[in-house]
Amino acid sequence: MLKKERQLLIMKQINLHNRALSSDLGIMLNVSEDTIRRDLNELSANGKLVKVHGGAISKSYHFQHTDTETYAIQEKTRIAQKAATLIRNHMYIIIGGGTTVSALIRQIPTDIQATFFTVSLITALQLCKHTKANVIFLGGTIAKNSQISTGGEVISKLSEIHADLCILGTNGIHPEKGITDSDLEAVQVKKAMIKAARETAFMTISEKLDSVERLKVCNIDETDYLITELTPDHPMLKAYQKDSLKVI
């Protein structure tokens, strides 16, 4: 049996069943498991499959999120770096959706041992890379535009959760008008998310500061952290500097 031939058979197995165990492949191809492991490493290095503990899975099963076209990606990455410091092992975290949250997840170490609750399909998919994390999706009716789950089901499930931290992106934020949004369903879910966590962190690019949308999510004094790409002492953030709010 040629090595290449063996690797083609492994690929066929992966493509057919989406997954394969090293032990099974070893028996099937009549070689040692170490040889299979070497093959899998090689195929993985060539991007033909994704290696996992015990075997390999199909690459098409793996979702990769491209960040190239994200608006203000540099600012959002800066925000994400700061926000990531709030997340520590063994925490229970409620996390939202959107491009800023997406940037945040990329900054979270992939070996984090935390429990994440989310209603965002994209967020959940991204968190699949974090092998040691516990990812819980709160089901419900999927809102097509925002790709998040909504409805009474979600709200009631959230009411049963007592998380350490809730991290959300924002659409509008204003010193007096508070956090605002334009999507009714999203607002209802966000309210429930905030209520379900001990502390809440909002991330926003400075461009959104002092802007107001139609629907209110919560007041500024109901939030605990505000994270922007600016340094905390920046003049634009002065109006948000209150005792109850930590500007990062």
Place this chain on the structure above:
Amino acid sequence: MLKKERQLLIMKQINLHNRALSSDLGIMLNVSEDTIRRDLNELSANGKLVKVHGGAISKSYHFQHTDTETYAIQEKTRIAQKAATLIRNHMYIIIGGGTTVSALIRQIPTDIQATFFTVSLITALQLCKHTKANVIFLGGTIAKNSQISTGGEVISKLSEIHADLCILGTNGIHPEKGITDSDLEAVQVKKAMIKAARETAFMTISEKLDSVERLKVCNIDETDYLITELTPDHPMLKAYQKDSLKVI
């Protein structure tokens, strides 16, 4: 024996069997392995075959399985076209995940007015394109590899649903051993999905017919439709032709 003649015989072997060992060729053509090696290098340089350690393989064989993204895409599209005819407006449909289901969703008209229940993040995302559809995601703990939600929560939610149709892809299917899979959590969810629907349709590429995985999902007679890329009267499908099962 002329060199040219020998190389033609080598090519014949490669085209016939997709592979050949240097040692075999040496014995067969009664020349030293070094000569064979020189021939293979020459043929490889001319792009007639792909030289590998120990021999050579056919060029077509070489590229056939490297394209992981689109494995058997034609077959799967054909299956999807047939499966899509089962889906009609106002139906309640439980739908799984995987590449075949993904192909199916692409064949479903985007203005379908049906209600879809799913546990697959990718499936839910894809269904967001169907503006008039009602997409319900059944939440739970997300299994990292398969990117579906699992756990008691999902099972219990499914038990409350009475859908018209359940559509799933398969990993293993066998006339006696039934539908089988390799992932325990996925199996539990699939069982519940089948139970929650009046009828069940399984999609599979013919390559998977008669294959068996470790864990059983259900018997063949518990399913209502079997959809492959073959015509229903194909010999490979004979063993699956039972009164209770419509082969499409």
Place this chain on the structure above:
DNA sequence: ATAAAACATACAGAAACATGCAACAATAAA
């Protein structure tokens, strides 16, 4: 917390490899 499985690494023998060289044959030029 513990045991089992999977893992990475290093090593060794075997097989396959490239290279240079000599022998030989076929061909071309003298």
Place this chain on the structure above:
DNA sequence: TTTATTGTTGCATGTTTCTGTATGTTTTAT
């Protein structure tokens, strides 16, 4: 015909690749 040239082949050589095993570590599951 003889000689020179070229091409092919087998063999000796040292090198590389492949694979199984042994070792200790990491990861997973219980």
